[in-house]
Amino acid sequence: MSTEQPTEKPASVPKTGGGVQSLERAFAILETMADAGGVISLSQLAADAQLPLPTIHRLVRTLVDLGYVRQEASRQYSLGPRLIRLGETTSRMVGRWARPHMERLAHELGETINLAMLDGDQVVYVGQVMASRNSMRMFTEVGRRVLPHSTGVGKAIMANMDPSVVTAILARTGMPARTEHTLTDPAAFAAELGRTRERGYALDEGEQEIGVRCVAVAVLDTPQPLALSVSGPLPRMTDDFVERATGPLHAAATAISDEMRGSVG
Missing domain, CATH: 3.30.450.40 (GAF domain)
Structure with a gap:
């Protein structure tokens, strides 16, 4: 069985030509969640943001820790109260x-x-x-x-x-x-x-x-x-x-x- 990780697709946000990639991706996640009505599953978020699931999970975890995203009882994620x-x-x-x-x-x-x-x-x-x-x-x-x-x-x-x-x-x-x-x-x-x-x-x-x-x-x-x-x-x-x-x-x-x-x- 192959252990090769999937190649990352470009994030759905436009590139700023010198921006910090992780920051661009974090805002892409927040905007994707907003476009979905504020609540979304991790797999759908990865598909909509055009990013691999491990990358999405790492960034969302950071946003949860900061209060900008929260995990619901349904295991979906929603925009957080700090916003x-x-x-x-x-x-x-x-x-x-x-x-x-x-x-x-x-x-x-x-x-x-x-x-x-x-x-x-x-x-x-x-x-x-x-x-x-x-x-x-x-x-x-x-x-x-x-x-x-x-x-x-x-x-x-x-x-x-x-x-x-x-x-x-x-x-x-x-x-x-x-x-x-x-x-x-x-x-x-x-x-x-x-x-x-x-x-x-x-x-x-x-x-x-x-x-x-x-x-x-x-x-x-x-x-x-x-x-x-x-x-x-x-x-x-x-x-x-x-x-x-x-x-x-x-x-x-x-x-x-x-x-x-x-x-x-």
Whole structure:
């Protein structure tokens, strides 16, 4: 019987041209686990990360010892609790990275700009810039969590998601009505997401708060689903304003995406 060890395949992460291989592989493992929903078997992890089982076992053991991975009773492995603090801190940093682009957008449009992230089944607001020239301004507390079906940012994010994933989220949340305008029927919501994809932006027509209209676009190519929005009182958020706002919104969303991928600066 041969005792020859299997030849290692290249890790699934892109090479950085001078990085530490074990570090690259450790992050490949964490990202592979995240892609699998946070819980995965060792054999599946080895297959998905394209690394031999002995290598995976050694690296996972180290990550378990550090608290970044934990072993479940089922003998599968899950993302560990020490990642929570890193994730929460990074979420707060997203608003800081995006703020210059949001400030320019608020100055150009004269309305409140929000940045939101999908976190599990909820949308959490991670950044806001309020325009100074309007006496009546919209205020949404950074850190506030809402259900995605009743918001423009939620619709913008979900329009770019797999429909089966959207259906599962809606089933778990139950789609409660925030106002009389909130869409609470899954079929009607799916049709609205179709319109969102066709026109390239989402609308919140008083579905989260009566008298407030919001237009939102997705921030694409980011590790976590994000959306950028402009909101204001219905009398100011006319159809003409929405038409004027979508171009600058898309430009700011692209700039934020570039910022998060490190291609700015």
